[in-house]
Amino acid sequence: MTLLVTGGVGFIGSNFVLDWFRCSDEPIVNLDKLTYAGNRENLAALEGDARHTFVQGDIGDRALLERLLAEHRPRAVVNFAAESHVDRSIHGPEDFIQTNVVGTFRLLEAVRAYWSTLPEAERPAFRFLHVSTDEVYGSLSPTDPPFAETNRYEPNSPYSASKAASDHLVRAWHHTYGLPVLTTNCSNNYGPYHFPEKLIPLIIVNALAGKPLPVYGDGQQVRDWLYVGDHCSAIRRVLEAGTPGQTYNIGGRSEKTNLEVVRTVCALLDELAPAPQRGVRDARSGAPVERYEQLITFVADRPGHDRRYAMDIRKIERELGWRPAETFESGIRKTVQWYLDHPQWVARVQSGAYRQWVAQQYAI
Incomplete structure (x- = not known):
């Protein structure tokens, strides 16, 4: 019994792998391309652990996929592999099409070929779980009900469009070929090992350095925030008991504006x-920082910025008995404390390329 996890060295994927081994001894084969956001240090605790096999590679490499599937004979594939940052998709959409659309297609084809070779009695138990996003549904007004699994897709960014395309491929491979697939659409994740280009880790890292805290537009964009540990437990539950062909929304029931966050x-x-105790000074003026909030800096809004996302999670609650364990208040406290406790991890992921990206993106 083995899982093949793709993208298992990134933020959500590495949290899932660590969470899995806290709950199970079932081995994982972890395939990750190791792009800028993939960090093997996230899984340093698993060095020498026979349950974890790491393979560097691309989900677009059909020959590699076929070899791994034939060699390890997984009972399920969990697909986290994706380009996932909206801002980067606006500047360079081709990588998102290549990984999220073409890569998912090639992964599906390799898995379908493998699944078709399984003994007939084993095929119904196999699962392909595809991890997706709430952004495929588009944007909500302040009074709209949260996104349900039945909402139509209205993606507004190159990132969300590429994820919507991948979701459609997964659905089609179930309906056309009978592949036992599951799709999860999650809201904004936060927690340990989050690459500091996303809002929460960026704010933590910049604040401690006395740098501006960039907030897009008026800061009133609303997101539903999901602690990554809760997301991992939801994926485990969907993998265990979800109905093939179904989609499950996963959220934290924690709608907050970006400025509130x-x-x-x-x-x-x-x-x-x-x-004051840390001697933090404003990187622009050199003045001592008394309270971190004084570093908040409003910057030009992102093109086509969706105003609100919110998730209706009643289906996964009703059918699978899952609900988030963390409130935003408990989860964000754990997250901030983790970054304070792991300054070396933060320092090592902040390469020159990362600093250049932040300066370009926020013009600060």
């Missing part, structure tokens, strides 16, 4: 790592 992080840092 930034201010919450600042308040926690004021409590846990006070700027």
Whole structure:
């Protein structure tokens, strides 16, 4: 009994792998391309662990996929592999099409070929779980009900369009070929090992360095925030008991504006790592920082920025008995504390290329 996990060295994937081994001894073969956001240090605790086999490679490499499937004979594939940052998709959409669309197609084809060779009695138990996003549904107004699994797809960015395409491929491979697939669409994740280009880790890292805390537009964009540990438990539950061909929305029931999130992080840092005690100075003026909130800087809004996402998670609650264990308040406190406790990890992921990207993206 083995799982093949793709993209298992990135933020959500590495959290899933660590979470899996806290709950199970079932081996994992972890295929990851190791792009800028993939970090093997995330899984340093598994060095020498016979349950974990790491393979560097691309889901677009059909020959590699066929070899891994034939060699390890997994009972399920969990697909986290994706380009996932909206801002990067606006500047360079081709990588998103290549990985999220072409890569998913090639993965599906390799898995379908493998699945068709399984003994007839084993095929119904096999699963292909595809991890997707709430962004495929588009944007909500302040009064709209949350996204349900029956909402039509209205992606608005190159990233969300590429993920929508991958979702459609997964659905089609079930309906046309009978491949036992499951799709999960999650809201905004946060937690340990999050690459600091996304909002929460970026704010933590910049605040501790006295750098501007960039907030797009008026900061009133609303997201449903999901602690990554809760996301991992939901995926385990869907893999265990989900109905093939079905989609399950996963959310944290924690709608917050971006500005609320930034201010919450600042308040926690004021409590846990006070700027005066750390000698933090404003990187622009050189003045001492008294409270991190004074570093908030409003920047030009992202093109086509969706205003609100929210998830209706009643289906997964009703059918599978899953619900988030963390509130936003408990999850964000754990997250801030993790970054304070792991400064070496943060320092090592902040390469020159990362710093150049932040300066380009936020013009600060």
